[in-house]
Amino acid sequence: MPGFEIFGAEEKAQVMDVLESGVLFRYEFADQRKGMWKVLEFERAFAAYTGAGHAQAVTSGTAALKVALAALGVGEGDEVITQGFTFVATWEAILDCGAVPVFTEVDLTLNMDPADLEKKITPKTKAIVPVHMMGAQARIEAIKAVADRHNIPVLEDTAQAAGGRLNGRHLGTFGAVGTFSFDAVKTMTTGEGGMCITNDQTLWRRMSEYHDHGHDHIPNPGGRGGESRSFIGFNYRMMEIQGAIGLAQLAKLDQIVAAQKKNKAFFREAVSVLPEVQFREILDEAGDSATFLTFFLPDAQRATAVNQALREAGAGAVRWSENGWHYYPKWEQLLGGKTYCQGGWPFSVGGKRRVVYDPQALPASAAIIERALTYQVPILLPEEQKTKMVAALKKAAAI
Numbered sequence: 001m002p003g004f005e006i007f008g009a010e011e012k013a014q015v016m017d018v019l020e021s022g023v024l025f026r027y028e029f030a031d032q033r034k035g036m037w038k039v040l041e042f043e044r045a046f047a048a049y050t051g052a053g054h055a056q057a058v059t060s061g062t063a064a065l066k067v068a069l070a071a072l073g074v075g076e077g078d079e080v081i082t083q084g085f086t087f088v089a090t091w092e093a094i095l096d097c098g099a100v101p102v103f104t105e106v107d108l109t110l111n112m113d114p115a116d117l118e119k120k121i122t123p124k125t126k127a128i129v130p131v132h133m134m135g136a137q138a139r140i141e142a143i144k145a146v147a148d149r150h151n152i153p154v155l156e157d158t159a160q161a162a163g164g165r166l167n168g169r170h171l172g173t174f175g176a177v178g179t180f181s182f183d184a185v186k187t188m189t190t191g192e193g194g195m196c197i198t199n200d201q202t203l204w205r206r207m208s209e210y211h212d213h214g215h216d217h218i219p220n221p222g223g224r225g226g227e228s229r230s231f232i233g234f235n236y237r238m239m240e241i242q243g244a245i246g247l248a249q250l251a252k253l254d255q256i257v258a259a260q261k262k263n264k265a266f267f268r269e270a271v272s273v274l275p276e277v278q279f280r281e282i283l284d285e286a287g288d289s290a291t292f293l294t295f296f297l298p299d300a301q302r303a304t305a306v307n308q309a310l311r312e313a314g315a316g317a318v319r320w321s322e323n324g325w326h327y328y329p330k331w332e333q334l335l336g337g338k339t340y341c342q343g344g345w346p347f348s349v350g351g352k353r354r355v356v357y358d359p360q361a362l363p364a365s366a367a368i369i370e371r372a373l374t375y376q377v378p379i380l381l382p383e384e385q386k387t388k389m390v391a392a393l394k395k396a397a398a399i
């Protein structure tokens with residue numbers, strides 16, 4: 001997954017362009033920047049790459065979610081539905097808007113179960129946020145159909161799936177908005193950074209304004225200081241250096257995905273020696289960005305034993321059910337309603353708890369995730385690592 005593996009001369013040259021111009025800010029300084037607008041150029045290149053009408057760069061994937069939710073008008077009194085297997089950022093952004101996150105089960109795609117989504121919709125549901133976890137597709141067409149039936153917008157959290165597609169169409173372009181992360185460990189990285197894409201010009205305008213203190217960005221004789229605003233915003237602006245690195249990384253994205261596909265095929269072959277192993281359901285193999293390989297053992301006990309053997313042989317897998325950042329029953333800060341706010345916000349309003357989460361609320365997800373093991377697929381895969389993996393898996397297969 002991580003684009004940092006192939007950081008090189010291209011990123012360096014891009015950063016030097018910016019340092020030589022001396023302009024770090026994405027707006028203004030027209031005379032000094034010698035025609036260079038890196039963030040703007042990155043937005044245009046990202047929109048063109050994904051096939052979206054508009055792109056708005058921001059400071060992180062979490063900021064992208066926040067900006068997109070704000071543009072959709074999500075706030076207090078609303079519910080936003082997402083899945084119980086995602087990174088905490090997805091629901092942090094929902095809470096930060098003042099809304100209540102509601103969680104669905106995942107199915108064998110390890111993404112949102114559309115049937116459970118249908119059950120969780122209430123008159124308060126303001127947005128639906130499926131996540132394309134670990135580089136591969138949620139059942140976005142089925143999810144979109146449910147959402148459309150209820151007239152609720154879909155925001156695709158595509159933080160982990162840059163370069164991922166479904167039937168040739170880039171992920172993040174199915175819903176009203178798609179959001180991306182370019183943090184340090186994502187498929188393409190700018191260190192910190194994010195992007196929102198949309199085909200809806202009104203939504204894009206709102207995101208553009210919200211992310212920059214409400215600036216309407218309409219040219220006027222007073223310059224930036226003379227711009228007006230029609231609502232309150234915040235600051236989630238990307239820097240020129242990030243935009244420059246993003247351009248270099250985006251140019252490598254297809255090459256990254258191609259390398260990962262090759263390595264994932266090797267991993268899959270090696271893992272196939274495990275008795276009774278099954279693989280994560282991938283809706284469209286050709287559109288998988290191939291950042292991770294997930295496989296299932298018959299039960300949790302077997303997954304524990306196999307991973308123990310793999311660890312001992314130096315090739316331990318990720319067990320998401322043991323990870324505190326991605327799996328609902330492990331989110332103790334959410335389940336416990338932990339906050340430093342005296343009034344209990346965002347879990348309580350007016351001293352009254354507005355939401356309580358049951359750790360046992362997602363049994364179908366637990367039954368799947370607790371028997372899953374995952375390997376992160378690298379871009380660069382040295383021969384020694386291959387040999388070690390094959391040997392470790394053969395050993396684990398024999399237990």
Ligand SMILES: *Cc1c(COP(=O)(O)O)cnc(C)c1O
Nearest residue numbers: 060061062087089159181182183
């Ligand atoms: C990484 C990630 C985010 C947040 O992105 P940051 O750039 O780290 O803020 C949001 N959602 C998912 C699913 C992620 O993996």
